[in-house]
Every structure is written in structure tokens, then in C-alpha cells.
Amino acid sequence: MKRLLLIGMGPGHPDYLTIQAIDAMKSVDVFFFLEKDGEGKDELIRIRREILERFLPERSYRVVTAPSPPREAEPGRYRDGVLDWYRRKAEIIAGLINDELADGESGAFLIWGDPTLYDGTLTIVRQILDEGLADFDYQVIPGITSLQLLAAKHRIPMNRIGEPIEVTTARRLAQTAPESIQNTFVMLDSNMTFEGLADSELTLYWGAYLGTDGEMLAAGPLKQIAGELAERARRAKADRGWLMDVYLLRKEQGGR
Numbered sequence: 001m002k003r004l005l006l007i008g009m010g011p012g013h014p015d016y017l018t019i020q021a022i023d024a025m026k027s028v029d030v031f032f033f034l035e036k037d038g039e040g041k042d043e044l045i046r047i048r049r050e051i052l053e054r055f056l057p058e059r060s061y062r063v064v065t066a067p068s069p070p071r072e073a074e075p076g077r078y079r080d081g082v083l084d085w086y087r088r089k090a091e092i093i094a095g096l097i098n099d100e101l102a103d104g105e106s107g108a109f110l111i112w113g114d115p116t117l118y119d120g121t122l123t124i125v126r127q128i129l130d131e132g133l134a135d136f137d138y139q140v141i142p143g144i145t146s147l148q149l150l151a152a153k154h155r156i157p158m159n160r161i162g163e164p165i166e167v168t169t170a171r172r173l174a175q176t177a178p179e180s181i182q183n184t185f186v187m188l189d190s191n192m193t194f195e196g197l198a199d200s201e202l203t204l205y206w207g208a209y210l211g212t213d214g215e216m217l218a219a220g221p222l223k224q225i226a227g228e229l230a231e232r233a234r235r236a237k238a239d240r241g242w243l244m245d246v247y248l249l250r251k252e253q254g255g256r
């Protein structure tokens with residue numbers, strides 16, 4: 001039987017790998033890299049290669065790369081666009097497993113952060129098995145998420161006493177009334193969507209490129225910091241060619 005490992009690599013720095021992840025990497029024959037065109041591509045692949053070089057002996061593994069299909073933006077049909085993208089990715093990943101892994105071998109994807117949080121690979125793997133596109137066993141190795149790293153960097157708990165934690169996307173935030181936000185983490189932005197809530201009473205805890213070179217942090221009342229921060233983030237995005245940020249919007253309760 002072939003085996004596929006989805007290994008959480010943490011949100012950017014090799015120090016964030018768990019011992020379980022490092023042990024799992026040592027058992028891998030082939031690492032698969034899906035290379036995206038455009039934003040941050042080189043840097044994200046470089047970080048993955050750095051992790052392999054740091055933790056594994058040279059030539060103890062193979063690396064197989066394949067182009068990641070682009071996601072076609074279908075205005076007003078976001079879900080259909082993602083499902084179509086998953087389908088094309090499923091075909092590529094099934095091809096890699098069928099062609100590049102021998103029976104008894106283990107293949108792996110190094111998944112940014114944790115494989116269970118806003119990452120499609122697990123869904124795609126289930127789809128491949130359900131549709132019989134390839135046959136293999138699979139395992140998930142958890143990783144530190146960008147949410148945990150953001151909270152640690154700002155030295156704040158993710159929740160306050162008895163309070164729920166909401167995790168959402170910038171796309172959804174843009175349709176959310178600021179009064180309904182209590183404690184909401186926002187992912188998948190990079191377009192400074194928080195600026196649209198700058199009239200609210202919310203506090204922002206923001207981080208970009210966390211754990212990587214050029215890490216940026218900012219915190220404070222959204223009203224006071226949104227404009228200047230958005231400018232700073234835009235400059236960083238222009239200089240670097242991409243921006244990866246995550247943030248918490250919190251309604252303060254008179255004492256943190």
C-alpha cells in the first residue's frame with residue numbers, strides 16, 4: 001500500500017515544526033511540491049526546501065514538483081470556482097501518486113500551518129479516494145497555525161473568559177456588520193479589508209509574514225491605526241510582490 005502524509009509545517013519558520021512532523025518527514029520517500037505561479041511562489045517553495053535541508057540528510061528523499069493549476073475567479077460563483085480548482089488539483093495529485101510513488105513508499109505534502117485550517121488538500125485527498133483516482137492510505141500530522149502564532153506574538157489569549165472564537169475570511173468580513181463582531185480572526189485577506197471597518201470601536205491585532213523575514217506586527221484601536229497600517233501593508237506588498245496577513249478584530253470589554 002502507498003502512504004500519503006499531510007504534514008503541518010507551521011506558518012513559515014522551521015522552528016515551528018513539531019517533533020512529530022520531523023519524525024514523519026524522516027519516513028518520507030518523496031516530497032511533492034505544487035508550484036503556483038505568481039505571488040510569493042519562490043519564497044514559499046524556498047522555505048519548504050530549507051525545512052527539508054535542515055532536518056533531513058541529503059539524498060535521503062526525492063522531491064517531485066508539479067505546476068499548481070491557477071484558480072479561475074468566477075464572479076459571484078466563488079464556491080463553484082473553488083470546487084473546479086479542487087477537481088483539477090485532484091487529477092494532478094492522483095497523477096503524482098500513481099506515477100511517482102512505488103507500492104510501499106510514502107509521499108508527503110508539507111502543508112503551510114495546519115492541514116485542517118483553510119487548506120483544501122484534505123478535501124482533495126478524500127475526493128481522489130472516493131472517485132478511485134488513486135489508491136493509498138493517508139495520515140494528517142498537525143501543525144502550528146498562523147492564528148496561534150499571531151496570538152503568541154501579541155501575547156494575547158485567543159479567547160476571553162467563556163467567549164467563542166470566530167475564524168472567517170476577508171471575503172466574508174467585507175459583508176459583516178462591525179457591531180456583530182466580538183472576537184473574530186480574519187484570514188485570506190492581503191487587501192486590507194479591515195480598513196472598511198475603521199469607523200468601528202474594534203481593536204485590531206495584525207500580523208504579516210509571521211515567522212518569516214520581514215515579519216510585521218501592529219495592534220491598537222482600528223480607528224487610530226487602520227489608515228497608516230493599510231499604507232504600510234500596501235508598501236510591503238508592492239516591495240515584496242505579495243502579502244500574507246492574519247488578524248484579530250476584538251470588541252474590548254473594559255479590561256482585556
Ligand SMILES: C[S@@+](CC[C@H](N)C(=O)[O-])C[C@H]1O[C@@H](n2cnc3c(N)ncnc32)[C@H](O)[C@@H]1O
Binds near residue numbers: 111112145209210245
Ligand atoms: C490558505 S490559508 C492557510 C492557513 C494555514 N493552514 C494555517 O494553519 O494557518 C493562508 C492564510 O493563512 C494566513 N497565514 C498563514 N501563514 C501566515 C503567516 N506566516 N503570516 C501571516 N498570515 C499567515 C493568512 O491569512 C493567509 O492568507
